[in-house]
Amino acid sequence: MARPKFTIDEHGQERDRRGEWRSGRPVYLEPFLDWPTNWIRIRGALFGFPSFFFPWFVIYMAVIGVSYAFFTPEMSRMATVSPDWIAEIVARNAVILTLWNGAFHLWFYKFKMQGRQKKYSGKWMAENSSIFLFKDQVYDNVFWSYMGVLFWSAYECGLWWAYANDLIPYVSFESNPVWFVVLMLLVPFWRNFHFYWIHRLIHWKPLYDSVHYLHHKNVNVGPWSGMAMHPVEHLLYFSCMLIHLVIPSHPLHMMFNGFQTGLGPAVSHSGFDEIVFGDTVSVRNDRYMHYLHHRYHNVNFGEYNFPLDKWFGSFHDGTPEAHEHFRKVHTERIRAQEAS
Numbered sequence: 001m002a003r004p005k006f007t008i009d010e011h012g013q014e015r016d017r018r019g020e021w022r023s024g025r026p027v028y029l030e031p032f033l034d035w036p037t038n039w040i041r042i043r044g045a046l047f048g049f050p051s052f053f054f055p056w057f058v059i060y061m062a063v064i065g066v067s068y069a070f071f072t073p074e075m076s077r078m079a080t081v082s083p084d085w086i087a088e089i090v091a092r093n094a095v096i097l098t099l100w101n102g103a104f105h106l107w108f109y110k111f112k113m114q115g116r117q118k119k120y121s122g123k124w125m126a127e128n129s130s131i132f133l134f135k136d137q138v139y140d141n142v143f144w145s146y147m148g149v150l151f152w153s154a155y156e157c158g159l160w161w162a163y164a165n166d167l168i169p170y171v172s173f174e175s176n177p178v179w180f181v182v183l184m185l186l187v188p189f190w191r192n193f194h195f196y197w198i199h200r201l202i203h204w205k206p207l208y209d210s211v212h213y214l215h216h217k218n219v220n221v222g223p224w225s226g227m228a229m230h231p232v233e234h235l236l237y238f239s240c241m242l243i244h245l246v247i248p249s250h251p252l253h254m255m256f257n258g259f260q261t262g263l264g265p266a267v268s269h270s271g272f273d274e275i276v277f278g279d280t281v282s283v284r285n286d287r288y289m290h291y292l293h294h295r296y297h298n299v300n301f302g303e304y305n306f307p308l309d310k311w312f313g314s315f316h317d318g319t320p321e322a323h324e325h326f327r328k329v330h331t332e333r334i335r336a337q338e339a340s
């Protein structure tokens with residue numbers, strides 16, 4: 001008797017033989033760079049729910065605003081390199097990462113507040129596994145994530161010092177309100193543009209085998225997996241912040257760039273399609289695009305708001321047709337390698 005293609009889990013969701021669940025929705029790319037321009041879709045992508053602004057952009061703005069106002073040293077102190085204010089930045093970023101990643105981890109994995117409902121993989125985090133530090137996936141991921149805080153903070157501290165000494169171009173809301181707002185809106189696009197190309201670079205085999213392999217130990221991802229990277233990858237990943245050396249900006253723009261880079265991976269690696277509150281309320285997370293990257297490695301190097309994967313042929317939308325296409329591409333690549 002043939003094995004059934006699907007099983008039904010405790011939430012009534014269909015899971016395949018590997019325990020994988022799919023939402024049934026193709027991966028959604030935001031329409032900002034579509035041609036011809038569809039203003040109705042753009043309006044929905046900006047102001048719907050979820051959308052570009054809601055909830056994550058607004059949440060990041062709140063976190064950054066509080067951090068800037070209450071937990072950032074005065075600019076005058078940062079004109080001189082000193083261990084005290086540097087330690088304050090490192091401690092602030094470590095605490096924020098702990099609270100942010102910890103909240104996702106506690107909800108989804110520690111207390112399992114929604115069980116496996118809307119969870120892409122049927123598995124939980126690996127324990128007693130020799131491929132991870134301390135033989136535990138979560139402990140491994142936490143260790144490498146805190147390593148990332150050091151790189152995030154190093155870039156931030158260097159840029160704060162440069163702002164304080166008038167060494168890089170500066171703009172304030174008062175001097176140019178239009179550019180101030182536009183640049184804040186452009187930061188996510190820049191970050192995703194940068195991420196795509198850095199990500200393609202570290203999938204070059206020599207760098208993958210020596211650096212990026214560490215991140216890809218996490219096939220079944222969790223909130224702490226996002227920043228679980230080799231130090232060289234952290235160095236490259238947070239280099240998106242260096243754009244503030246040449247683009248007129250305010251420290252708030254720099255903080256948004258760094259905070260989204262440091263905190264965003266917990267969202268994109270949550271492993272869940274929705275955050276479910278009770279029987280009637282949920283928040284779409286829609287991170288299937290990056291989950292597919294961890295499943296197949298050679299697809300979806302970028303993110304939703306910059307369609308570089310679509311332009312360069314690496315976009316997997318999660319449909320059976322896309323799976324079959326990339327399976328054939330993979331088979332042909334192996335045959336070509338064997339022939340050569």
